[in-house]
Amino acid sequence: MSTEQQLLAAFPVKGGLPDEYTAVIPKDYPRYLIDGELLEWDGEMQDIHSPIEINDNGEFSPLPIGRCPVLDADAGMRALKAASAAYDNGMGRWPTMGVADRIRHMEGFAARLAGVRDEVVRLMTLEICKPRRESEIEFDRTVEYIDNTLSALKDLDRSCSRMVIDGGIYAQIRRAPLGPVLCMGPYNYPFNETFATLIPALVMGNTVIVKTPRMGKLLLSPILEALRDSFPRGVVNVLFGDRRVVQPILEAGGVNVLAFIGSSGAADALRLLHPHPHRLRCVLGLDAKNPAFVLETADMELTAREILSGSLSFSGQRCTAIKIVFVHRSRAEELLSRLDEGIAGLKVGMPFEAGVNITPMPGKGKIQYLTDLVEDAVAKGARVVNAGGGASGRTLFHPALLYDVKPSMRVYQEEQFGPVVPVVPFDDEREPVEYQVNSKYGQQMSIFGSDPDQVARFIDPMVNQVCRVNINSQCQRGPDTFPFTGRKDSAESTLSVSDALRCFSIRTLVAAKGTEGNKELISRILRQRSSNFLTTDYIL
Numbered sequence: 001m002s003t004e005q006q007l008l009a010a011f012p013v014k015g016g017l018p019d020e021y022t023a024v025i026p027k028d029y030p031r032y033l034i035d036g037e038l039l040e041w042d043g044e045m046q047d048i049h050s051p052i053e054i055n056d057n058g059e060f061s062p063l064p065i066g067r068c069p070v071l072d073a074d075a076g077m078r079a080l081k082a083a084s085a086a087y088d089n090g091m092g093r094w095p096t097m098g099v100a101d102r103i104r105h106m107e108g109f110a111a112r113l114a115g116v117r118d119e120v121v122r123l124m125t126l127e128i129c130k131p132r133r134e135s136e137i138e139f140d141r142t143v144e145y146i147d148n149t150l151s152a153l154k155d156l157d158r159s160c161s162r163m164v165i166d167g168g169i170y171a172q173i174r175r176a177p178l179g180p181v182l183c184m185g186p187y188n189y190p191f192n193e194t195f196a197t198l199i200p201a202l203v204m205g206n207t208v209i210v211k212t213p214r215m216g217k218l219l220l221s222p223i224l225e226a227l228r229d230s231f232p233r234g235v236v237n238v239l240f241g242d243r244r245v246v247q248p249i250l251e252a253g254g255v256n257v258l259a260f261i262g263s264s265g266a267a268d269a270l271r272l273l274h275p276h277p278h279r280l281r282c283v284l285g286l287d288a289k290n291p292a293f294v295l296e297t298a299d300m301e302l303t304a305r306e307i308l309s310g311s312l313s314f315s316g317q318r319c320t321a322i323k324i325v326f327v328h329r330s331r332a333e334e335l336l337s338r339l340d341e342g343i344a345g346l347k348v349g350m351p352f353e354a355g356v357n358i359t360p361m362p363g364k365g366k367i368q369y370l371t372d373l374v375e376d377a378v379a380k381g382a383r384v385v386n387a388g389g390g391a392s393g394r395t396l397f398h399p400a401l402l403y404d405v406k407p408s409m410r411v412y413q414e415e416q417f418g419p420v421v422p423v424v425p426f427d428d429e430r431e432p433v434e435y436q437v438n439s440k441y442g443q444q445m446s447i448f449g450s451d452p453d454q455v456a457r458f459i460d461p462m463v464n465q466v467c468r469v470n471i472n473s474q475c476q477r478g479p480d481t482f483p484f485t486g487r488k489d490s491a492e493s494t495l496s497v498s499d500a501l502r503c504f505s506i507r508t509l510v511a512a513k514g515t516e517g518n519k520e521l522i523s524r525i526l527r528q529r530s531s532n533f534l535t536t537d538y539i540l
């Protein structure tokens with residue numbers, strides 16, 4: 001059987017989908033959330049199909065899983081009006097609420113999440129074909145992220161629960177909200193990375209409009225009720241649709257923060273819609289082409305294992321994936337042979353199968369794009385090292401290990417965001433360094449080697465090129481308490497549990513000259529607990 005035939009055989013035949021999934025699809029999700037109300041949309045709906053295709057006697061067709069609203073400009077403006085009214089120029093109930101009370105609202109929301117876990121995980125598995133186990137991990141990681149955020153917020157608040165006295169001035173320094181926030185997550189982490197900005201934005205006292213990702217939308221529907229019930233009206237609004245719903249929100253200039261995870265091109269276009277771009281704080285997670293440098297002294301068993309998982313987890317659809325590998329020419333054949341063996345051991349199949357690694361790819365034109373990248377490299381002299389590499393069947397793409405990749409090939413520069421592993425040999429240490437210096441991207445990199453002097457020679461220049469240098473380890477975002485950011489086209493602002501709280505707030509203080517009259521006035525405000533900001537209350 002050819003690789004293509006094997007790939008086609010991996011799709012379920014008609015009636016062959018597990019009951020657990022067929023029981024819940026197709027289902028309409030017509031609701032969206034504005035101003036504390038779950039509204040039913042009676043306008044245009046989008047048909048959502050899974051990348052899983054059903055084989056009906058050799059005829060393949062995408063599996064319909066449901067429909068959701070394509071909201072219009074008017075809905076966008078209603079959401080903005082609600083978020084602006086709830087913020088009320090910083091005088092609304094939510095932005096002026098004490099931190100302890102905001103935490104209670106968020107705890108109430110987190111407690112509701114367990115009830116929707118199954119539905120969210122099932123929808124994620126179907127809609128973006130993230131393997132079931134990884135979808136569960138994404139959900140659980142998000143719940144843990146909420147817990148950690150609340151702990152970090154308590155710490156932050158405790159450290160601010162005192163007066164600072166300097167130069168005869170008494171001050172209380174805290175962090176205050178910024179205003180309405182527009183949150184847009186990516187398709188590859190539609191749940192986790194939407195919440196990675198939504199949660200810190202909310203707990204810092206901002207009001208939020210969420211626009212669901214391009215793909216991975218339906219899974220946010222089961223959460224709408226919990227959001228409605230857990231927060232005051234207008235504090236969180238959730239919209240489904242495309243650019244038509246987002247554009248008027250930004251053009252109206254009422255949003256103060258854009259939290260966007262996706263491509264730098266889309267981020268640039270969105271930011272430019274705002275009439276006062278200098279007033280728009282941007283929290284952006286963008287493109288990346290993280291390289292791995294494999295040195296002469298690398299432990300090749302460990303290196304191949306890390307590169308395999310680093311480049312092919314979720315079929316390479318991670319912004320942190322290793323997207324190009326530089327290997328010292330003396331170790332190239334050994335690395336290729338181990339990667340070849342590793343790829344052969346990966347399980348290609350449907351996301352609901354246990355132990356599956358490579359699953360159908362979402363996105364119109366994605367398979368063609370990956371095919372073009374491989375064909376371009378081959379036409380310019382690269383070879384596909386692994387048997388069947390680059391073959392495809394419907395939405396499945398068999399991982400391609402490419403060698404020797406050269407600067408003239410598209411895959412040398414472009415972020416493939418899929419299961420293509422380009423390998424470049426080098427003779428001189430300066431070659432991989434120059435690649436990163438000239439790259440448009442600056443998120444992370446990995447160095448594999450065991451000579452401390454040589455590894456150190458790479459660390460010092462590389463920490464000024466990227467924001468995380470991983471030694472003998474694949475690139476990754478976690479743990480979520482670590483700073484996650486990038487240089488150049490890769491990011492703006494830093495996300496981590498504690499950094500995100502800072503991104504969505506601004507240092508603000510109440511200060512007074514230390515006259516007897518002012519001291520007495522401040523003491524009375526503190527004693528009577530008449531301010532939520534000027535307070536020395538300590539959250540236990």
Ligand code: G3H
Binds near residue numbers: 188
């Ligand atoms: O797609 C980009 C994600 O932030 C990567 O996160 O390293 O945890 O897979 P991860």
